[in-house]
Amino acid sequence: MLKYMIKRILFIIPSVFIVSVLTFVVLSLSPGTPGQAALGINATQEQIDAFNHSVGYDRPLPERYIDYMAGALQGDFGESYTQHNDVAAILIPKFPTTLTVAFLAVLFSAALGIPIGVLAALKKGTAVDVGTTTIALVFASIPSFWLGLMLMLLFSLQLGILPSHGIGTWKNLVLPVATLALPSAAYVARMVRITMLDEFNQDYVRTARAKGASENRIVFIHVIRNAMMPVLTNLGMSFAGLLGGAIIAEQVFGLPGFGSAILNAINMKDTPIVLGATLFLSFTYMIIMLVLDLVNALLNPKFRDSIEKA
Amino acid sequence: MVTKRSKKREEKLVKAAVETGGSQTRDIIRAFMKHKVSVVALVVLVIILIAAIVSGFIFSEEQITAITAAARLQPPSLEHWFGTDAFGRDVFARTVYGARYSLFFGLTTAALSLVIGTAIGSACAYLGGTFDIVVMRIMDSLVCIPSLLLMLALVAVIGRGMHGIIIALVVTSVPGTARIVRSIVIGVVQNEYVEAARAAGVTTPQIIWRHVLPNAFGPILVNILMNISGSIISASSMSFLGMGIQPPTPEWGAMINDALPLIRTSPYLIVFPGIAVLVTSLCFNLLGDGLTDSLDPHSR
Numbered sequence: 001m002l003k004y005m006i007k008r009i010l011f012i013i014p015s016v017f018i019v020s021v022l023t024f025v026v027l028s029l030s031p032g033t034p035g036q037a038a039l040g041i042n043a044t045q046e047q048i049d050a051f052n053h054s055v056g057y058d059r060p061l062p063e064r065y066i067d068y069m070a071g072a073l074q075g076d077f078g079e080s081y082t083q084h085n086d087v088a089a090i091l092i093p094k095f096p097t098t099l100t101v102a103f104l105a106v107l108f109s110a111a112l113g114i115p116i117g118v119l120a121a122l123k124k125g126t127a128v129d130v131g132t133t134t135i136a137l138v139f140a141s142i143p144s145f146w147l148g149l150m151l152m153l154l155f156s157l158q159l160g161i162l163p164s165h166g167i168g169t170w171k172n173l174v175l176p177v178a179t180l181a182l183p184s185a186a187y188v189a190r191m192v193r194i195t196m197l198d199e200f201n202q203d204y205v206r207t208a209r210a211k212g213a214s215e216n217r218i219v220f221i222h223v224i225r226n227a228m229m230p231v232l233t234n235l236g237m238s239f240a241g242l243l244g245g246a247i248i249a250e251q252v253f254g255l256p257g258f259g260s261a262i263l264n265a266i267n268m269k270d271t272p273i274v275l276g277a278t279l280f281l282s283f284t285y286m287i288i289m290l291v292l293d294l295v296n297a298l299l300n301p302k303f304r305d306s307i308e309k310a
Numbered sequence: 311m312v313t314k315r316s317k318k319r320e321e322k323l324v325k326a327a328v329e330t331g332g333s334q335t336r337d338i339i340r341a342f343m344k345h346k347v348s349v350v351a352l353v354v355l356v357i358i359l360i361a362a363i364v365s366g367f368i369f370s371e372e373q374i375t376a377i378t379a380a381a382r383l384q385p386p387s388l389e390h391w392f393g394t395d396a397f398g399r400d401v402f403a404r405t406v407y408g409a410r411y412s413l414f415f416g417l418t419t420a421a422l423s424l425v426i427g428t429a430i431g432s433a434c435a436y437l438g439g440t441f442d443i444v445v446m447r448i449m450d451s452l453v454c455i456p457s458l459l460l461m462l463a464l465v466a467v468i469g470r471g472m473h474g475i476i477i478a479l480v481v482t483s484v485p486g487t488a489r490i491v492r493s494i495v496i497g498v499v500q501n502e503y504v505e506a507a508r509a510a511g512v513t514t515p516q517i518i519w520r521h522v523l524p525n526a527f528g529p530i531l532v533n534i535l536m537n538i539s540g541s542i543i544s545a546s547s548m549s550f551l552g553m554g555i556q557p558p559t560p561e562w563g564a565m566i567n568d569a570l571p572l573i574r575t576s577p578y579l580i581v582f583p584g585i586a587v588l589v590t591s592l593c594f595n596l597l598g599d600g601l602t603d604s605l606d607p608h609s610r
Contacts, residue, residue, distance in 0.1 A: 014447055018447060022455075027466070141588055141591040143547055143588070145546075146588070149566070152573070153573065240454065240457075241458075243456045247458055248550075248551070263462070266462060266553065274463055278463055285454055
């Protein structure tokens, strides 16, 4: 067990390496140099060269990467080109907003999606199943920015019960979280339904039935318990999508999170902020998946065995 | 001598595979036709596709973006079904024309990620070993980067517009396709008939082409349909964020972004293009759903 946990924790190192190399290399291909971004169009070539030299941009790529990662692992993501501040100092104050929105969205999508999925699986083939599955598919097909705008039209502009912009009270979070949570809940419901139906076909269900267990006991004691682990893993995976999707909800509802910082940075060609934000969110996601896998291993011997064999 | 015999055997095997494949196709089509909703989705998609193609012949890009100040901001009416925007342009015409962009993004991305993903996935499954481990690690790591963020970063590098969007969509959809193709191929390869073909001396590329891919086709097609739906949503999201197609081009996300300041006074400018995204992506999802059921022999 301990061996697996250590192995799984060490497993994160190649992931961090690959993600950081990919992001670093891709973003280093961006047009323009830091000097051009920082000094604007009026700067002379000498000034630009001098700036590039002062930030170490004229060194070869592998050297810059090692230098950057050495800092990044200690929480130093370099300095912004356009705002005279550290990337970490710019991004960290914005992180709680993004994290809160994404986390609440996961929570609500689970609270909404899991019961609906279980219900649909239990009533397989009935009108309830077809109805919920179809509604779920509709919500899974809605672009979240448009859903956000529609919610804003209805609840802020028509009914006037929720604010359309800004931050401060819990009311400001309702619409952004709903914007992210509704499509995500649709996804969760579909996934729970499929996982449950899979579990119903397992041998242990037949055994339990043969031994005379009541249908309720089978569902609540056996099936749901077994279905929860894959569902939890899937929820963790959808968290990455929600961290990214939070950018959209933040833009629609004017929340000061990662979204506006990243979009501004792309417009200003401020690569360090884009790089820092991307790595920051990717690492967050990797850590969440790591924790989920460890929990999974602790709770589920089957999973542990399959990993140890592999 | 050996080659001659194995050729004959191979032909027999291929014939068998083709025969079962043929009757399977009929079964699948019959099962699919029972899915009324999916059939409707298919019909709607064909209509959207025709509208997208025809609108390119009826309107020119200039007509679609031309400014008529006299007709600005008219609410939906018999003359202008979806109303007119701040520049007096007919929103219905622009929405129909916009299907060209969304379908183009969806289908191009699907085709590219199908080709690239299938190549990577089947190579991994077949070669195995270090190659498999390294490539799949890279694919898995790509999934660790929130896809919208990865797309934005790629657009930042490549630049806004068609190329940027398509490359961003392909990069984010290839890992999923590769993973699915890989697991399907590994599953199919374990079948006895592949073993038989190999024992008969059929070469690896031939086995992949003749036995593995035809069997893997269904699940991959479902994956591709879901991919198209996701790509259409992502492309419009990027344009909405101002990182994709730029106004005045009538891309649905760009139209919505353009109309944001008018949300209070002219909400129809935002409602209709959004419905277009929803209907198109929903139809691809419904199609994929119906196909999943009809491909599953148990539910047929």
